[in-house]
Amino acid sequence: MQDTQYDFLVFIGRFQPFHLGHLSVIKAGLAQASKMIILCGSAHQPRSTRNPWTVAERESMIRGALPDSDAKRTLIAPLMDIVYNDESWVRNVQSTVNGLVTAHHDVPHRTPRIGLIGHGKDQSSYYLNLFPQWGSVSVANYKSISATPIRKSLFDEQARDFLQQTAKDVLPESVIREMSAFGETKAYQDVKEEQAFVLQYKKVWEASPYAPTFVTVDAVVIQSGHVLLVERKARPGKGLLALPGGFVNQDEKLVNACLRELREETRLKVPTPVLKGSIKKQSVFDDPHRSQRGRTITHAFHIELEPSNVLPKVKGGDDAKRAMWVPFSELNPSNMFEDHYFIIQELTGIAL
16 A cells, blocks of 8 residues: 555544545545544434434445445444533544554554544534644535435435435435435334424424524433433424423523423422522523424523432323433433433533
8 A cells, every 4th residue: 555644534424324525535535544534423313304324324324335445444433422512522532533543553653643534614514623633634525515405305205306316416326225225214204204293393483584493491300310301202202201391481481481391291299499499500502403393492400409219209291201210321312302411411510
C-alpha cells in the first residue's frame, strides 16, 4: 500500500440512509489514510422517520457499498447522541476513537496520525471544529446529496417509484436493495404509521400564519436509584417509556402543570407540599428535533424524594398505559420516547 498522510481518518454521521455523498467521503478518506473509522451517530435510538435504521442495518449498508479491500480497512462503531452536553459527546467520540486506534494501529513505534474528515454542509456540521488535536480533511459535498429528502420519499406514497427510478442517482445499488427489503418489514410499517399520525396531527395547524411552538412539562422523579416512568398508551411513541408530563394549560404555571400531569399519569400518592419541596432543579430542553410533532420546548423538573426501602405505589392513568419505577441501570435509550433519556441524564448528572 502506498504511504498515506494519516493512519486513521474519522468520519462521523447518521447515515440515514447511507448515500453516494457518504461513499465519496469514504473513498477520499481511504485515499489518504490506512484505515477509516466510521462512527454511526444517533445509535440506540427507537426507530423514527428521522432515524429509521439501526446501527447494524447502517453498517450493512456501508459495507455492502464497499469492495472487500476497502471494507477490510474500514472500522465502524456506534456513537450515542448526548443532546444537551457537547463535552460529554466529544469525550465519547475521543474514547471510541482511542479504543479503535489502540486495537488497530499496526505501527507500534509511531504515534498514530489521526484526522477528521467531512464537509461543512450546514449547522449540523459544527462538530468539525471540536477536535483540534486531530488533523482535518475537507471534502466537497458530492452532488449536494441530502439524506432528508431520501427518507421523506421512502415514507410517502411515491416510495416504490423513488426506489425504482430516482434512487440510483443518489444511493449505492446495495443500499437500494436493502431499502426495498426494509419496506416489506413490520418495522417499516410501524414507522410509517407513526408518520401518518404526525402528519394528521400537524394538519390542525396548517392554517396558522406561523408555525406553532408548543410548551410542555416533564417530571423527573427520582427515589433510591430509580426514576418514575410511564409506558405511552397511544401515538406518538406508543409503547415507549417516557417521563410523566404533557402540555401546559392556558391558566397554569409550569410547576403546577408538571405536578398535575405527574398525578394524572402515575397516581403518585405523595403530598403536593412534599413534591414541591423536593424539586432540586428546573431546566429547559429545546433541541429543535426533539419532537416529530413540531417545535416543542419542554420544562423539566428534577424531583428527588427522600431515600426509602419501599417505593411509593404508582398506577398508569390518562395517557399512560402503566407507570413504573425503573432502576438507573435498566434505562435503555432504544425504548424511550423523544429525548427523555437525555433529559434524565442531564438533570441527574449521571453518566447513564
